[in-house]
Amino acid sequence: MRRVRFVLGVLLWLGFATSAIAKEDQDAAIGPVALETGAGPLRLQVIEHASFVATWNGHTLYVDPVGDPARYAGLPAPDVILITHAHQDHFAPDTLAALETRHAVVVMPEAVNEKMKENIGAQHIVLKNGAQTTVHDIPVQAVPAYNLPASPDAHHPKGWGNGYVLTLADKRVYISGDTEGVPAMRNLDNIDLAFVCMNLPYTMDTEQAADAVLDFKPTIVYPYHYRGQDIDDFERRVTRADPDIEVRRRDWYPGTES
Structure with missing residues (x-):
C-alpha cells in the first residue's frame, strides 16, 4: 500500500510539474518579459x-487584434480582448471572427459595440470614458482618447474611443489607443x-507624445502606432528631459520600413 501511495504521489507530482513547465513554455513563447509584477511577469x-x-x-x-489571423497562430486564445475604437487599424470584425474567441471577454466603447458581431466572445462589456470594470481579477479603467481641440467633427471625437489602464497586482499599465496629449x-x-501612440495626422507627433509622457512619467514607455515617425527623436526628447523614464523600442512593423 505504501508503494502504491508513493507511486501515485510521484505521478501526481509529475503531472503538476509537467503542467507548470508547459505553462511556462507557453508563456515564454509569447515573448519577452515587459514588466515584473507581484503576481508574475x-x-x-x-x-x-x-x-x-x-x-x-x-x-x-489581445489588444486591438487586426490583420492576418495567421499572425496569431501558435498564441494562446484570448481570455480578454481590449478594443480601443472602431477604426479599421484597431477593430477588424473579420480578424476576430477567424480567431478562437469563444471564452473571451471583450471590452470596448459603444462605437465598437454597435459594429461587433454577437458571436465574438463569451461576454461583451461596454465602457464609457472614465468607467471601470474588472475582468478575470484585472481592474480595467477606460481613459478618454481624442483629438485636440475637442470637436464632434474630429477624426477621434471625445467619448468615441478609449485608452485603458490595467491594474496587474501592484503595477499599472496604460494603453493609449488613438489620442493626443489630453x-x-x-x-x-x-x-x-505605457504604450503611447504617435503618428500624424490623427494622433501626436513625436514632440507632442514626448511632452505628454514627460507629464505623467511612466517608468517604462513603449512607442507604438508610430508608422512614419522619428522614434529616435521621441526617445531623445524623453530621456534628455527625464533619464528615469525608460524608452523601450520594439519592431511594430516587421518586414517593412516603419
Whole structure:
C-alpha cells in the first residue's frame, strides 16, 4: 500500500510539474518579459502597429487584434480582448471572427459595440470614458482618447474611443489607443508601463507624445502606432528631459520600413 501511495504521489507530482513547465513554455513563447509584477511577469508579443498580445498571471490579453489571423497562430486564445475604437487599424470584425474567441471577454466603447458581431466572445462589456470594470481579477479603467481641440467633427471625437489602464497586482499599465496629449493622459498617476501612440495626422507627433509622457512619467514607455515617425527623436526628447523614464523600442512593423 505504501508503494502504491508513493507511486501515485510521484505521478501526481509529475503531472503538476509537467503542467507548470508547459505553462511556462507557453508563456515564454509569447515573448519577452515587459514588466515584473507581484503576481508574475507580464509578457509581450508584438503583432503590428497597434496590435499586441500579452500574458499575465495565467491570462491572455489581445489588444486591438487586426490583420492576418495567421499572425496569431501558435498564441494562446484570448481570455480578454481590449478594443480601443472602431477604426479599421484597431477593430477588424473579420480578424476576430477567424480567431478562437469563444471564452473571451471583450471590452470596448459603444462605437465598437454597435459594429461587433454577437458571436465574438463569451461576454461583451461596454465602457464609457472614465468607467471601470474588472475582468478575470484585472481592474480595467477606460481613459478618454481624442483629438485636440475637442470637436464632434474630429477624426477621434471625445467619448468615441478609449485608452485603458490595467491594474496587474501592484503595477499599472496604460494603453493609449488613438489620442493626443489630453488632460486625462497627462494626469495619470503611478503608471509603470505605457504604450503611447504617435503618428500624424490623427494622433501626436513625436514632440507632442514626448511632452505628454514627460507629464505623467511612466517608468517604462513603449512607442507604438508610430508608422512614419522619428522614434529616435521621441526617445531623445524623453530621456534628455527625464533619464528615469525608460524608452523601450520594439519592431511594430516587421518586414517593412516603419
